[in-house]
Amino acid sequence: MVVHLEKVVPVGRTLDEYIKMFNLTEDDCKKFILSVADGPASFNAEGTKLGYKIKSVDPLYVFNSEQIKTRFYEVIDNIIKQVENTSHDWVWSYHKSPQNLRKNREKVISLFGEDYEQGKREHRYEIGDLPKLKYKDNEYELGLISHFLFLYSEHFNQQFHLDSINEMLRVCQEVRIFPLLTLNNEISPYLSFIIERLNNKGYRCNIEEVSYQLQPKGNQMLKIMK
Numbered sequence: 386m387v388v389h390l391e392k393v394v395p396v397g398r399t400l401d402e403y404i405k406m407f408n409l410t411e412d413d414c415k416k417f418i419l420s421v422a423d424g425p426a427s428f429n430a431e432g433t434k435l436g437y438k439i440k441s442v443d444p445l446y447v448f449n450s451e452q453i454k455t456r457f458y459e460v461i462d463n464i465i466k467q468v469e470n471t472s473h474d475w476v477w478s479y480h481k482s483p484q485n486l487r488k489n490r491e492k493v494i495s496l497f498g499e500d501y502e503q504g505k506r507e508h509r510y511e512i513g514d515l516p517k518l519k520y521k522d523n524e525y526e527l528g529l530i531s532h533f534l535f536l537y538s539e540h541f542n543q544q545f546h547l548d549s550i551n552e553m554l555r556v557c558q559e560v561r562i563f564p565l566l567t568l569n570n571e572i573s574p575y576l577s578f579i580i581e582r583l584n585n586k587g588y589r590c591n592i593e594e595v596s597y598q599l600q601p602k603g604n605q606m607l608k609i610m611k
């Protein structure tokens with residue numbers, strides 16, 4: 386996959402957001418975690434400091450820390466301006482305000498940047514893209530994917546979603562996906578088809594409520610167990 390930096394929006398989330406988005410318990414955090422489409426989140430940076438074993442995968446990791454940070458500062462003003470102009474369309478229970486959201490995202494890119502080059506040397510950040518992953522069957526206990534599948538349903542079709550989720554289930558014993566909404570704040574049109582196909586293959590699918598929310602009604606996470 387060729388990634389064009391000028392088309393990338395490298396905005397990421399914190400460990401606390403990941404814990405809430407995925408209902409992660411203390412036991413979950415002790416698992417071998419594969420976090421796909423992890424982008425410039427600080428989940429890996431913060432989690433590693435606490436002794437968690439997290440591998441992050443993203444096509445973005447072809448770029449170096451300076452390139453990702455520069456791109457972040459090129460796009461963040463415009464993103465926050467758009468959020469401010471539509472602030473009634475978002476839920477502020479977690480972030481409180483657009484300015485707080487900005488502060489949080491700046492904190493994330495800074496924590497990510499401090500950890501990234503060292504993390505790359507330690508193979509905690511690896512270049513990769515769905516629908517194929519280079520890892521072995523069941524190599525990871527828990528697979529997470531935040532703000533990619535379902536969210537970009539207009540850009541990636543149903544088959545891509547199905548192939549990507551099957552691939553994550555090949556590599557991970559359990560997979561969690563958040564959110565279930567598209568960019569238009571509607572439940573992804575692929576969700577029920579995918580759950581039906583996974584149920585037919587013998588996987589157990591639960592939709593769980595979570596305490597994290599920014600999109601209206603965007604407080605649900607799909608947990609898929611073997």
Ligand SMILES: C[S@@+](CC[C@H](N)C(=O)[O-])C[C@H]1O[C@@H](n2cnc3c(N)ncnc32)[C@H](O)[C@@H]1O
Nearest residue numbers: 397398422423424426443445514515531532533
């Ligand atoms: C909105 S960001 C989410 C980052 C992070 N998961 C978070 O929630 O903070 C979406 C990420 O998906 C990555 N991405 C794009 N195409 C991908 C693919 N085919 N496979 C895996 N990741 C992809 C992008 O590079 C980007 O970092």
